[in-house]
Amino acid sequence: MKRIITILICIVLLIIDNTFAPFIGIKGAYPSFLFTFAVAYSLINNEREAVFIGVVSGILQDIFFSNTIGINAxxxxxxxxxxxxxxxSVFKRRKIVPVITMxxxxxxxxxxxxxxxxxxxxxxxxxxxQLLIVAIYNSIIMLIGYRYVFKFSKQKDNLRSKWRLR
Structure with missing residues (x-):
């Protein structure tokens, strides 16, 4: 169930990347909500989840953004x-680390x-x-959204321990 919800979030963010993000672009550069989510999710979760979100977000980006499959994945x-x-190795509750990392x-x-x-x-x-604009945009999104990804990730952990799921 955890991965299905994560995939659905990725699909919604890809739709936002394709519909909303171009309207807030500056000089042809606009943020990637999907990539920012993937980075935040990887920062918080374990190695398996990082690989999973990286592959899923990359495949979705490959389907919609490039002529070659696999490069973004x-x-x-x-x-x-x-x-x-x-x-x-970092304290995950501080916002500055995810923003600089992003x-x-x-x-x-x-x-x-x-x-x-x-x-x-x-x-x-x-x-x-354009590269710097995208990096700044993604950092701003990370500043705003990291807290929600953190809560989302921790909520799932609490659910797992509450129901004693493995």
């Missing part, structure tokens, strides 16, 4: 694993996708200015 999975590793991880994700596209001889049109 691979980069999101690896990035979510990295974020999980970072999350193991800023840096957004840049890393775009640079990773750009590198893969370059190797495959695909063209990707994004400027440094």
């Amino acid at each position: 691979l980069t999101n999975m690896l990035i979510c694993l990295l974020v999980w590793y970072i999350g193991k 800023f840096l991880i957004t840049i890393l994700k775009h640079l990773s996708v750009f590198a893969i596209f370059s190797i495959l001889h695909y063209k990707m049109g994004i400027s440094i200015e």
